[in-house]
Amino acid sequence: xxxxxxxxxxxxxxxxxxxxxxxxxxxxxxxxxxxxxxxxxxxxxxxxxxxxxxxxxxxxxxxxxxxxxxxxxxxxxxxxxxxxxxxxxxxxxxxxxxxxxxxxxxxxxxxxxxxxxxxxxxxxxxxxxxxxxxxxxxxxxxxxxxxxxxxxxxxxxxxxxxxxxxxxxxxxxxxxxxxxxxxxxxxxxxxxxxxxxxxxxxxxxxxxxxxxxxxxxxxxxxxxxxxxxxxxxxxxxxxxxxxxxxxxxxxxxxxxxxxxxxx
Amino acid sequence: xxxxxxxxxxxxxxxxxxxxxxxxxxxxxxxxxxxxxxxxxxxxxxxxxxxxxxxxxxxxxxxxxxxxxxxxxxxxxxxxxxxxxxxxxxxxxxxxxxxxxxxxxxxxxxxxxxxxxxxxxxxxxxxxxxxxxxxxxxxxxxxxxxxxxxxxxxxxxxxxxxxxxxxxxxxxxxxxxxxxxxxxxxxxxxxxxxxxxxxxxxxxxxxxxxxxxxxxxxxxxxxxxxxxxxxxxxxxxxxxxxxxxxxxxxxxxxxxxxxxxxx
Numbered sequence: 001x002x003x004x005x006x007x008x009x010x011x012x013x014x015x016x017x018x019x020x021x022x023x024x025x026x027x028x029x030x031x032x033x034x035x036x037x038x039x040x041x042x043x044x045x046x047x048x049x050x051x052x053x054x055x056x057x058x059x060x061x062x063x064x065x066x067x068x069x070x071x072x073x074x075x076x077x078x079x080x081x082x083x084x085x086x087x088x089x090x091x092x093x094x095x096x097x098x099x100x101x102x103x104x105x106x107x108x109x110x111x112x113x114x115x116x117x118x119x120x121x122x123x124x125x126x127x128x129x130x131x132x133x134x135x136x137x138x139x140x141x142x143x144x145x146x147x148x149x150x151x152x153x154x155x156x157x158x159x160x161x162x163x164x165x166x167x168x169x170x171x172x173x174x175x176x177x178x179x180x181x182x183x184x185x186x187x188x189x190x191x192x193x194x195x196x197x198x199x200x201x202x203x204x205x206x207x208x209x210x211x212x213x214x215x216x217x218x219x220x221x222x223x224x225x226x227x228x229x230x231x232x233x234x235x236x237x238x239x240x241x242x243x244x245x246x247x248x249x250x251x252x253x254x255x256x257x258x259x260x261x262x263x
Numbered sequence: 264x265x266x267x268x269x270x271x272x273x274x275x276x277x278x279x280x281x282x283x284x285x286x287x288x289x290x291x292x293x294x295x296x297x298x299x300x301x302x303x304x305x306x307x308x309x310x311x312x313x314x315x316x317x318x319x320x321x322x323x324x325x326x327x328x329x330x331x332x333x334x335x336x337x338x339x340x341x342x343x344x345x346x347x348x349x350x351x352x353x354x355x356x357x358x359x360x361x362x363x364x365x366x367x368x369x370x371x372x373x374x375x376x377x378x379x380x381x382x383x384x385x386x387x388x389x390x391x392x393x394x395x396x397x398x399x400x401x402x403x404x405x406x407x408x409x410x411x412x413x414x415x416x417x418x419x420x421x422x423x424x425x426x427x428x429x430x431x432x433x434x435x436x437x438x439x440x441x442x443x444x445x446x447x448x449x450x451x452x453x454x455x456x457x458x459x460x461x462x463x464x465x466x467x468x469x470x471x472x473x474x475x476x477x478x479x480x481x482x483x484x485x486x487x488x489x490x491x492x493x494x495x496x497x498x499x500x501x502x503x504x505x506x507x508x509x510x511x512x513x514x515x516x517x518x519x520x521x522x523x524x525x526x
Contacts, residue, residue, distance in 0.1 A: 168515065171513060174507075174508035174510060175509055178483065200508070205522045206522050209500060210504055216483070217505065217508055245438075246437060247437060251434065252431065259469050
């Protein structure tokens with residue numbers, strides 16, 4: 001199980017202000033809290049700074065790495081900003097968030113993945129748009145995996161995001177994701193699957209329980225990576241519980257540890 | 264999704280006392296509460312009364328049916344008590360809880376299933392004992408389904424219980440159940456699967472979260488019936504949420520209703 005901490009993102013108002021005013025302490029607090037919450041990677045996203053995104057990324061990557069030894073997940077659609085982040089990353093192997101099957105995005109981001117030997121999140125989107133069916137998602141995933149491995153990327157370094165769409169717009173969308181996960185893991189046992197959880201519950205009440213339940217369901221279908229808030233203790237409790245029940249926790253040791261720490 | 268309310272069981276002290284003293288009101292309260300909680304069947308179990316089990320079953324079945332129109336799930340290892348329950352059942356088709364592949368049990372219970380045209384819970388146990396592997400469980404399930412259908416029972420009336428064993432004794436046991444469910448539904452799409460949830464968490468702390476998570480996981484693998492406490496509002500909330508995410512709730516109507524009723 002791979003957890004990417006999602007909290008260092010300038011769409012969050014406090015993070016935006018901290019980056020705007022170059023206030024280290026709040027960023028470092030968030031970074032430390034995510035490490036303590038069990039994150040394996042820290043996502044860094046300052047895309048909404050627009051023209052100031054390159055300088056924002058440089059500042060964030062540098063100060064986070066002074067304090068925290070986790071590898072980073074560089075989260076931007078801008079290849080130049082991606083390269084700034086990757087070139088500064090110095091703890092472990094960084095992750096690219098993200099590539100897709102859109103032709104221009106694929107061709108501009110692939111060289112960075114190869115040059116910096118990164119792990120990569122690959123979105124099931126193509127130039128024709130977001131896929132409508134499970135078959136479309138699997139076709140795009142196959143193509144992404146084929147093209148990435150042809151360029152020398154190991155299957156074990158690929159994290160396919162099947163794209164989670166809101167259940168409120170179509171009650172089939174949750175099931176579509178589960179079937180896509182099963183299809184990918186059957187065809188490509190070494191490839192990982194990943195998603196963010198909050199899209200599924202968009203537009204519905206009581207989003208927490210939907211997100212928690214969807215995490216357990218997608219884990220049961222084989223998903224093995226999430227972009228989430230690792231400081232959310234309830235979510236972390238369900239994650240540890242679900243791992244124990246799926247046989248991913250020898251002697252239930254982590255479950256018992258989580259229980260003792262009050263998760 | 265089929266929910267069997269588990270609360271009318273004389274292993275619960277208050278129920279035992281009510282049966283011993285023939286106090287109708289508590290039993291009827293429990294029956295009504297389970298109906299309101301969404302149960303489709305009410306389980307009736309007074310096996311620990313031993314010699315007084317036949318009279319206890321007769322009394323319980325009669326008073327419950329005066330008050331409540333749900334069909335009953337007659338829960339006893341004793342074929343004579345089973346026949347008392349089945350012969351008195353008059354709302355819908357009763358359910359037998361349970362038959363197994365143990366030779367004597369199978370041969371004594373099968374005639375009752377056929378005579379009373381019941382639905383049936385079939386446990387994956389044989390004379391050699393509780394199965395150790397997924398393959399053993401699937402072999403026993405295949406045999407139960409073959410023998411029951413040969414006797415004229417419809418596949419749609421069969422609920423296979425894969426037998427849930429405590430995770431605390433082997434961290435593989437949760438995964439074994441999930442694989443068994445998938446195997447049964449692949450081989451026999453018309454057959455249902457069912458389980459009780461509390462065994463999985465036996466011997467571990469914070470059993471509620473384990474039971475909740477295991478319900479979501481087994482539903483994701485295809486389980487479509489549970490024996491549980493329908494008055495447990497948290498569990499009911501997860502049940503409705505999981506159904507919505509699995510595309511079993513058109514327009515999320517039941518999810519929204521559950522939210523409005525405060526589940």
